[in-house]
Amino acid sequence: MTPPSTGSTRTAAGPPAGRTGTGGPTVRPVDRPRRLRTTPAMRSLLSEHRLHPRDLVLPMFVKEGASEPVALGSMPGVLQHSMDSLRRAATEAAEAGIGGVMLFGVPEVRDAVGSCATDPDGILNAGLRALVEEVGDAVVVMSDLCLDEFTDHGHCGVLDDAGRVDNDATLVRYQDMALAQAATGAHMLGLSGMMDGQVAAVREVLDRDGYTDTSVLAYSAKYSSAFYGPFRDAVESTLQGDRRTYQMDPANRREGLREATLDLAEGADVVMVKPAMSYLDVLADVAEVSPVPVAAYQVSGEYAMIEAAAANGWIDRRRAIEESVLGVRRAGADFILTYWATELAGWLR
Ligand code: PBG
Secondary structure, three states, X not given: OOOOOOXXXXXXXXXXXXXXXXXXXXXXXXXXXXXXXXXXXXXXXXXXXXXXXXXXXXXXXXXXOOOOOEEOOOXXXXXXXXXXXXXXXXXXXXXXXXXXXXXXXXXXXXXXXXXXXXXXXXXXXHHHHHHHHHHOOOOEEEEEEOOOOOEOOOOOOOEOOOOXXXXXXXXXXXXXHHHHHHHOOOOEEEEOOOOOOHHXXXXXXXXXXXXXXXXXXXXXXXXXXXXXXXXXXXXOOOOOOOOOOOOEOOOOOHHHHHHHHHHHHHOOOEEEEEOOHHHHHHHHHHHHHOOOOEEEEOOHHHHHHHHHHXXXXXXXXXXXXXXXXXXXHHHOOOEEEOOOHHHHHHHHO
């Protein structure tokens, strides 16, 4: 009988194995994990994690006043949609079997308080209504709930007299934004502004006004990241400076767990870690303790890097995409926001 594995390398004495290229081994391992990698069928049976189209969410951009979709130089293959092309692309995504879409709006006019965000006919709310109508029965329609696309200064909240982001005044704006988004029929609101108390503030007004079924996806551990660069082109960001007083310091792991724990206590239905690839440890920490589903956002810079390297012939594009998304799943994400959602879903089917 073979003794139970000890986890350390064991060897057995005995005659040399028959087929060797070097005239016979001098060492014969007893534990041979490679046995489980011998054939494609073996590898497939024993793979620990799989991707499924349903686990993917497609982030989309809709641009006010656009009659045609606009290509984005820093994100090849990603478009700022017109209302028509938004509907078409969402239908294509739904037909590919993905689980959800997440919408960002690009307004024509911005002001200090981000008025467009709370206008029922503002570009984001109009786009959400179109998505709910077009694909709302097939996929989860998610919104971005944040002011940065709508403020002329580009910050995620409103500013006080000293020009600092005013946390508590911003919460009131988020509450109004949440009600406007819930009224569109959006199923899940994505709170991405990193203001303290934002989940509780939004949950309170949703419940007060009868939107008890509208769920909250909390961007809990959202880091101040260089990997958002291409996204800022996509939403034509006007930001001067940075977001370091509200988004997290990339050095902090413990704090990621703290942010997620606070959002859970405030009533988050899903918690998220963002970006994905550089924060897999934080994702694993959150997934370990979260009683609710955990999401991760493979952000614009992660997309752009792989596209750029693949375009240069430096990496195998499809394998790199699959591996990058699978790695996020393995680290603990129940679902993943990725700009490749539709294409990847097509490969997985
Ligand atoms: C803020 C928001 C950002 C992203 C999603 N929501 C940008 C930021 O915080 O500066 C980035 C997404 C990406 O890079 O793909 N509303």
